[in-house]
Amino acid sequence: MVDLQLVFLLFIKEVMIVKSMFSTGYILFKDIKLDHKNMLSKIKKQKYNSIEQHSCYSLISDNRNFLDEKTKRVFKEYTDKAIKEGFGFNIDHDIVNSWTTKCEPNTFSHFHIHKNFWITAVYYPHSEYSYTIEFESKRMDWGNYDIPAKEYNTYNSGWWFQEVDPGDLIVFSASVEHRIPVNKTNKTRYSLAMNVLPKGKIGVSDSEVTT
Secondary structure, three states: OHHHHHHHHHHHHHOOOOOOOOOOOOOEEEEOOOOOHHHHHHHHHEEEEEOOOOOOOEEEEEEOOOOOOHHHHHHHEEEEEHHHHOOOOOOOOEEEEEEEEEOOOOOOOOOOOOOOOOEEEEEOOOOOOEEEEEOOOOOOOOOOOOOOOOOOOOOOEEEEEEEOOOOOOEEEEOOEEEEEEOOOOOOEEEEEEEEEEEEEEEOOOHHHHEE
16 A cells, blocks of 8 residues: 555655745836826926036936925825835835936946935836836845856846836835946936835834834
8 A cells, every 4th residue: 555645755855945035125116196297397307417427427416305295295105005015014104305317328327225214216207218227136145156047036146127117116125236227228318216214113122213
């Protein structure tokens, strides 16, 4: 008589289960509830300067409080959904600052993070020929080896590109390295970025603070 329990155990030993641990991800909202043409028109009217004196770098608006209260409420609906339903945190938040970027053909931004902030969100009022945002991993466990991948995935990739369409909003940790890749189109690329801080009580015991 066949020992069914032994057969079952032998079968289990052949199973490979890949688990995700301490994942870093982003949330993508498609075609959010805004007049994208009107937003693009306002973004284009901003005054722009370069953070670094380099002709290849993209430009940033002088205005670091671009959002009016009405438009900020719209974005806050999405960032709230991302924080609570997407990332799974139970906290209110504030959109602390907001600015716009201008990226001429053949220019780009360097990899950067947003220090002193929790979450960053970027909105794209338009997209020519599939604009992208690029993320870079700073993980050290595999980062010291340049090993070819059979197929790139979330476990073995050092870089990640997300294509964007008009009206897209991307929400991610402010500590994740990101940049605007080289604008290879003949159109000027515009976007709107904002930074978020938690609002309310965070931490426990001697680490408790109310923000």
